[in-house]
Amino acid sequence: DIQMTQSPSSLSASVGDRVTITCRASQSINRYLNWYQQKPGKAPKLLIDAASSLQSGVPSRFSGSGSGTDFTLTISSLQPEDFATYYCQESYSTPYTFGQGTKLEIK
Amino acid sequence: EVQLLESGGGLVQPGGSLRLSCAASGFVFNSYAMSWVRQAPGKGPEWVSGISGDGLSIYSADSVKGRFTISRDNSKNTLYLQMNSLRAEDTAVYYCAKGVEYFWTGLFDPWGQGTLVTVSS
Numbered sequence: 001d002i003q004m005t006q007s008p009s010s011l012s013a014s015v016g017d018r019v020t021i022t023c024r025a026s027q028s029i030n031r032y033l034n035w036y037q038q039k040p041g042k043a044p045k046l047l048i049d050a051a052s053s054l055q056s057g058v059p060s061r062f063s064g065s066g067s068g069t070d071f072t073l074t075i076s077s078l079q080p081e082d083f084a085t086y087y088c089q090e091s092y093s094t095p096y097t098f099g100q101g102t103k104l105e106i107k
Numbered sequence: 108e109v110q111l112l113e114s115g116g117g118l119v120q121p122g123g124s125l126r127l128s129c130a131a132s133g134f135v136f137n138s139y140a141m142s143w144v145r146q147a148p149g150k151g152p153e154w155v156s157g158i159s160g161d162g163l164s165i166y167s168a169d170s171v172k173g174r175f176t177i178s179r180d181n182s183k184n185t186l187y188l189q190m191n192s193l194r195a196e197d198t199a200v201y202y203c204a205k206g207v208e209y210f211w212t213g214l215f216d217p218w219g220q221g222t223l224v225t226v227s228s
Contacts, residue, residue: 032213034213036152042220043202043217043218043219043220043221044152044202044215044218045217045218046214046215046217049214087151087152089152090213091212091213091214092213094154094166094213095153095154095168095169096154096213098151098152098153099151100151101151
């Protein structure tokens with residue numbers, strides 16, 4: 001199975017900050033990398049698929065990049081509603097493993 | 108609007124059984140793969156099982172193979188997960204999730220609100 005490792009596991013930032021979350025795959029997954037956002041008590045929501053394709057309705061301050069084994073999720077200017085936990089997930093091969101999550105907290 | 112509504116969770120003893128249901132609406136149900144994804148407390152999600160639009164192709168994670176069975180009734184727009192021989196490590200919120208194609212591709216969008224399964228004596 002492919003292992004997905006996110007860093008950092010938690011991050012404190014302020015409204016307006018630019019933040020970057022990193023995800024590394026244990027083998028090359030081309031661009032089969034997705035990002036989900038999860039708020040407390042809610043289901044995960046798909047933000048980005050294929051490493052950089054923003055889902056409809058997702059604000060343009062979110063962006064994704066990378067290929068192969070190294071990927072990033074960037075939020076250009078944090079808004080209050082962005083404080084949540086973010087998960088990367090590979091869709092290259094079953095069992096489509098998720099990362100352990102990055103919790104983004106208000107500083 | 109796509110809606111997915113899970114039910115059937117609860118407290119069960121180790122070795123017991125539960126059947127989860129997911130009522131779907133807002134899309135052509137038999138045109139899309141469906142999945143169950145679970146999330147243990149404080150952990151990342153884990154894809155448990157997937158089923159193709161016609162119900163003929165099924166995937167089960169190694170962690171549940173032989174114990175959990177996914178199925179669907181396209182006449183009722185409903186997805187099921189029969190869970191047998193439950194273990195403490197099966198304790199999690201179980202989400203129903205819609206796929207984006209007829210077969211699973213690893214994309215889950217959207218997810219239901221989830222149903223909590225607690226395995227404990």
